[in-house]
Amino acid sequence: IVLRLRLSFFVLLYLPNRSIFIFRLFLGIPFSRSILSSSLSRLHSLPSQSPSCFPPFSIAAICCSNASETAPFPTPTSQPAMPGLSSSRLKSMDFYRKIPRDLTEASLSGAGLSIVAALAMVFLFGMELSNYLAVNTSTSVIVDNSSDGEFLRIEFNISFPALSCEFAAVDVSDVLGTNRLNITKTVRKFSIDHDLRPTGAEFHSGSTMHLIKHDEYVGEHEGESSVILNARNFDVFSKQFPILVVNFYAPWCYWSNRLKPSWEKAAKTMAERYDPETDGRIILAKVDCTEEGELCRRDEHGHHEHESYYGDRDTDTLVQTMETLVAPIPALHHKLDNSTQSIKRPAPSTGGCRVEGYVRVKKVPGNLIISARSGSHSFDTSLMNMSHVVSHLSFGLKFAPKALVDAKRLMPYIGRSHDRLNGRAFVNQRDVGANVTIEHYLQVVKTEVVSRRGSRDHTIIEEYEYTAHSSLAESVDIPVAKFHFELSPMQVLITELPKSFSHFITNVCAIIGGIFTVAGILDSLLHNTIRLVKKVELGKNF
Numbered sequence: 001i002v003l004r005l006r007l008s009f010f011v012l013l014y015l016p017n018r019s020i021f022i023f024r025l026f027l028g029i030p031f032s033r034s035i036l037s038s039s040l041s042r043l044h045s046l047p048s049q050s051p052s053c054f055p056p057f058s059i060a061a062i063c064c065s066n067a068s069e070t071a072p073f074p075t076p077t078s079q080p081a082m083p084g085l086s087s088s089r090l091k092s093m094d095f096y097r098k099i100p101r102d103l104t105e106a107s108l109s110g111a112g113l114s115i116v117a118a119l120a121m122v123f124l125f126g127m128e129l130s131n132y133l134a135v136n137t138s139t140s141v142i143v144d145n146s147s148d149g150e151f152l153r154i155e156f157n158i159s160f161p162a163l164s165c166e167f168a169a170v171d172v173s174d175v176l177g178t179n180r181l182n183i184t185k186t187v188r189k190f191s192i193d194h195d196l197r198p199t200g201a202e203f204h205s206g207s208t209m210h211l212i213k214h215d216e217y218v219g220e221h222e223g224e225s226s227v228i229l230n231a232r233n234f235d236v237f238s239k240q241f242p243i244l245v246v247n248f249y250a251p252w253c254y255w256s257n258r259l260k261p262s263w264e265k266a267a268k269t270m271a272e273r274y275d276p277e278t279d280g281r282i283i284l285a286k287v288d289c290t291e292e293g294e295l296c297r298r299d300e301h302g303h304h305e306h307e308s309y310y311g312d313r314d315t316d317t318l319v320q321t322m323e324t325l326v327a328p329i330p331a332l333h334h335k336l337d338n339s340t341q342s343i344k345r346p347a348p349s350t351g352g353c354r355v356e357g358y359v360r361v362k363k364v365p366g367n368l369i370i371s372a373r374s375g376s377h378s379f380d381t382s383l384m385n386m387s388h389v390v391s392h393l394s395f396g397l398k399f400a401p402k403a404l405v406d407a408k409r410l411m412p413y414i415g416r417s418h419d420r421l422n423g424r425a426f427v428n429q430r431d432v433g434a435n436v437t438i439e440h441y442l443q444v445v446k447t448e449v450v451s452r453r454g455s456r457d458h459t460i461i462e463e464y465e466y467t468a469h470s471s472l473a474e475s476v477d478i479p480v481a482k483f484h485f486e487l488s489p490m491q492v493l494i495t496e497l498p499k500s501f502s503h504f505i506t507n508v509c510a511i512i513g514g515i516f517t518v519a520g521i522l523d524s525l526l527h528n529t530i531r532l533v534k535k536v537e538l539g540k541n542f
Contacts, residue, residue, distance in 0.1 A: 109526045117519035124511045132504045136497045137449075144446055144491040148397070148462070152363050157356040157392040158370065158481070159196050162385040165189040165203035165353035166307075169373040172359050174366030180359075182373060187357035196389060199351055213312035214258045225268035227285040231295045234287070242329050243282040245322065248296050250289050259313050266318040274326060281329050282322060307374075356392075363487050371480035379478060381435045386479045387428045388438070390421040393483070395444055395464035418447075418465050426470060426481075437475040439482045442466045446491040460496075 160168065168189055169182040189203040229237060229246065238244050247263050249256035267284035276283045289296035311317055355370060370388075372379055395418075421440070428436045449461040466485070 107527060109530065110523050113519050113523045113526070117515050121512055121515050124515070125508060128504065128507050128511060132499055136499060138495050138497060140493045140495070141490050142493050144489055146446055146448075146462070146491065150363055151360045152395060152464070152487070153358055153360055153397055154368060154485070155358045155392065155394050155398075156368070156483075157354070157390075159192060159352065159354045159389045159391060160370070160386065160481070161192070161194045161196065161352040161389075162387060163353050163372060164351070165191050167372040167374050167379075168353045168355055169371055170355060170357075170359065171369040171371065172361055172366065173369070174362055174364050176362060176364055178362065178366075183359055186359060187355060190354045190356075192352045192354050194352060196352070196354070198354070203353070213314050213317065214262065225264050225271055225284070227283060229285045229287050229295075230292050234295060237283065237285060241276070241280065241283045243322075243325050245282065245284045245325075247284075247286040248289055249286060252290070262313055262315045262318060265315045266322065269315070269319050270322050282326050284322070354391075361485075365484070365486040368483040368485065369480050371478060381478055384435075384479045385428055386436065386438055386481050387426060388481050389423075389425045391423065392419060393421045394419050395466065395485070396446075396462065418463050420466060420468050426472075428472060435474055435476070435479055436472050437477075437479045437482060439471050439473055439484065441469045441471075442483060442485040443488065444485055445488045447494065448491060449494045449496065451496040465492075 170187050172178070172180045172183065190201075191199045191203055193199050226247065227237070247256075247259065249259070251257075263284070263286070270282060270284055274282050287295055309321065311321060359368065361368075371386075372384060426438050426440075428438065444464050444466040447461075447463055447465050451460050
């Protein structure tokens with residue numbers, strides 16, 4: 001009767017070379033009852049008093065009673081039928097059969113290879129993970145199809161250590177004939193010193209918006225100390241005195257009447273300190289605009305050479321201001337009554353200026369020019385210095401807040417040319433009288449970053465990068481700082497390529513399995529080589 005044994009046991013066979021082999025019978029191997037009985041009887045018939053033949057050993061066996069030996073084996077029909085797939089059939093599908101730890105042998109060479117293999121797995125896994133998390137892009141050049149309109153925004157922050165904010169002007173022009181002079185709506189100016197440190201609040205040209213201070217007088221003031229000017233003697237006095245301070249007033253004006261007492265007192269004080277006959281540096285005068293209308297309107301047509309005063313109008317402030325104007329001019333002790341001196345008061349020295357803001361220009365070649373301009377001064381071009389430091393100069397709009405995260409992630413991959421002039425200083429080191437203009441030639445190219453993450457493509461970043469070439473050139477006109485920009489008709493398109501997670505998992509499995517297999521092969525070769533060497537040393541055949 002053929003039975004299917006469901007237990008594991010060992011069979012010992014005695015062979016002629018006095019060796020013992022142990023065969024394990026696995027589940028599901030069919031045996032007949034006669035073969036099993038003969039095997040067990042042979043096992044018991046082996047001599048037990050032969051230590052030379054059988055070394056001590058232990059046998060795991062199945063003990064059966066006499067009753068069990070005489071009892072018939074149960075037939076398969078006596079066991080309850082197992083519904084569906086049995087556990088034994090399911091276990092037979094196991095690819096990873098377990099070997100008892102007692103049947104394995106460890107070695108130092110295997111331990112060393114295991115450590116090296118583990119480190120290699122960790123290192124290669126980290127490299128694969130870093131490659132998966134990194135941004136992979138492709139770059140192409142296409143025709144500019146930007147949808148941000150025909151205008152381009154230019155943002156700038158430039159410091160001029162030797163240019164006063166009173167004269168600094170920002171102009172824009174292009175090849176289509178557009179000329180915008182002295183832009184003030186989107187431009188701010190701050191006074192700085194020669195070390196670029198701020199020295200005050202924002203500079204505002206024109207009248208100030210604070211409450212102007214006046215003297216408080218009760219009753220009539222004493223006398224008139226200021227000189228009365230008209231159209232006949234105005235030019236004579238303006239040429240005769242380096243500093244001519246004039247009050248253009250109207251008798252019916254409330255504010256002119258409030259200024260009159262302080263003005264006359266200040267004129268008297270300055271005449272006592274700086275005698276017009278002997279000193280000849282300053283004189284205070286006045287013009288009645290109701291009688292000298294043409295003279296007062298001369299300012300409207302630009303036929304003038306003066307600067308305006310917007311400070312407080314009390315006596316002390318007026319006198320202090322006049323003292324400041326007189327200080328840079330030496331006294332004229334030998335001044336004649338009818339002499340015409342060509343001495344002119346220099347412009348007030350107020351340090352430098354930081355010009356910042358933005359302008360909108362057309363997307364055609366053009367110029368951004370920063371220069372000195374004044375309707376009331378003439379400039380000595382040989383003494384002008386347009387040295388400057390560029391803190392910021394960029395084209396296009398700023399990043400939207402929602403795009404900042406992607407911008408930080410992708411910024412290392414799109415270049416660093418969107419603000420190439422940042423922090424660079426351009427200093428005029430030539431001799432006085434060179435009349436130097438500092439020019440910058442900017443080639444602007446639009447860069448667009450498109451991401452393919454998600455169901456459709458979407459633009460993450462749109463920015464303008466540029467290259468800059470700067471030079472110092474002598475000019476016949478007034479020195480300026482000139483930024484000539486020219487936009488390219490092409491644009492750079494950077495596409496972010498997505499990475500497959502399944503590809504990442506496949507590579508990780510290949511790394512781990514490959515290293516494990518290669519390490520096993522190396523360990524087997526090393527182990528067999530060591531055994532072979534030991535056999536050779538012992539003189540055994542192999």
